[in-house]
Amino acid sequence: MVLRAQGFTGGRPGAGSGRRQLSRVLSRIRLLQLDSVNVAVRAHYVPLFSRLGPYSRQLLDAVAWEPTPARPRMLVEYWAHEACLLPVADWPLLRWRMRDCGGAWRRRGRELLEQDPQFVADVLAAVKELGPVGAGTVERELGADRPGQRGPWWDRSRTKRVCELLFATGELTTGARRNFERLYDLPERVLPAAVLAREPDEQEAVRELVERSARALGVATEADLRDYYRLGVQQCRAAVEDLVSAGVLEPVAVRG
Secondary structure, eight states, X not given: OHHHHXXXXXXXXXXXXXXXXXXXXXXXXXXXXXXSOBSSSBGGGXXXXXXXXXOOHHHXXXXXXXXXXXXXXXXXXXXXXXXXXXXXXXXXXXXXXXXXXXXXXXXXXXXXXXXXXXXXXXXXXXXXXXXXXXXXXXXXXXXXXXXXXXXSXXXXXXXXXXXXXXXXXXXXXXXXXETTEEEEEOGGGTSOHHHHHOOOOHHHHHHHHHHHHHHHHSSOOHHHHHHHTTOOHHHHHHHHHHHHHTTSSOOOOOOO
């Protein structure tokens, strides 16, 4: 059940994989976690290889960051499990997290907004004018000073931290990537109007997320379901109860 849910029991089309095959995998697993670490290839390419076989990585790049009128964007970025690619239609299910200032970004975001709200507004205006654009370009356009060195991994300027805050709150999203650098843009220039118009309440959205987690995992503990989208304990337990009552989830005891 678990292997089938995760998409490991079908054939591997390999080089013949296209948007349809990729869409079938994503309809099962829902998420591709992004990670800047690159040993063999970047992490988000590997789950598709496991299920499709040798496929063109350009296919994933195209559906995530290089849409055309004939081949629209299939994936968008947001904080789901961690930083993830997720189906465009699932973006509204995390609007409650955006309203909550991106969860983990809440404290840092409040500090940025309180310290210099005008600078936050200036960054947003710059992206509106220049996007899709990297934080470094925004920083140069605004003449913002870069703070002292913080080390090789997370040496983020104030401009970059503001861009990430606006990404967490849903006021910006990733329009494209260049050498894996996030190029920020306005959601209305990236996502379809119907997706932007949908704003389910938190309870409805969490219930849908838990159902997606369950379908992706096949068999799971409550903690597993919760961790798939990094939900809160009470959020997840309430959704599980609703889904059990509706007959969507079945409680089972696993021997051992």
